[in-house]
Amino acid sequence: MKTVTIKDKEFDLFLTEEVIEKAIDNVAARLNKDLAGKDPLFICVLNGSFMYASELMKRVSIPCEVSFVKMSSYKGTSSTGKIKEIYGLEEDIKGRTVVIVEDIVDTGYTMSLMLEQLVCDEPEEILVTTLLLKPDALKHDIKLDYVALEIPSDFIVGFGLDYDGYGRNLPDIYKIKNS
Numbered sequence: 001m002k003t004v005t006i007k008d009k010e011f012d013l014f015l016t017e018e019v020i021e022k023a024i025d026n027v028a029a030r031l032n033k034d035l036a037g038k039d040p041l042f043i044c045v046l047n048g049s050f051m052y053a054s055e056l057m058k059r060v061s062i063p064c065e066v067s068f069v070k071m072s073s074y075k076g077t078s079s080t081g082k083i084k085e086i087y088g089l090e091e092d093i094k095g096r097t098v099v100i101v102e103d104i105v106d107t108g109y110t111m112s113l114m115l116e117q118l119v120c121d122e123p124e125e126i127l128v129t130t131l132l133l134k135p136d137a138l139k140h141d142i143k144l145d146y147v148a149l150e151i152p153s154d155f156i157v158g159f160g161l162d163y164d165g166y167g168r169n170l171p172d173i174y175k176i177k178n179s
Contacts, residue, residue, distance in 0.1 A: 004157075004174055006167045011157055011174035015149065020131070020159055020173065021055065023148035027129055028059030030146060031099070035062055040097040040127075043089065045114070046070040047168065048103035051160035052131040052148075056101060067091050071110060093123040103160050104132040106153070108140030115142065131159070132173075 158170030
């Protein structure tokens with residue numbers, strides 16, 4: 001589909017599933033090489049990263065564990081700037097290599113908070129992979145180790161990303177019209 005309507009907004013096709021999957025292939029190849037022998041724990045941030053995490057983990061061939069946490073700072077088409085409670089991590093990460101799997105980093109506020117909290121649990125190292133990065137929107141100095149794709153600051157949906165809960169199931173990524 002070239003255009004989709006979600007609730008009261010129209011979106012145009014921005015990134016096809018093929019482009020997204022090629023970018024994920026590249027990230028997975030780097031992770032497989034860099035993390036060989038490290039027994040990493042991948043922490044996937046729900047809800048948005050579920051599609052990226054699923055596709056990425058199909059391509060990660062090294063021994064690893066996968067866990068999920070939930071947090072959010074979006075309402076509608078913009079960040080609220082407030083993080084809801086982070087919950088779901090039950091594994092002990094002390095001395096472990098941790099890889100955070102995120103759908104999108106824009107302002108970096110959510111990732112900054114998550115990194116700050118995880119450091120308290122004394123992991124060996126924390127690495128971050130994100131499907132999408134909006135470099136022009138970044139307001140926090142955070143290190144992103146594996147970025148699949150950089151995009152402009154338009155609001156997007158699809159491939160796990162939503163508009164008020166809708167659109168996550170789209171296999172392609174769409175950007176809002178007239179933004």
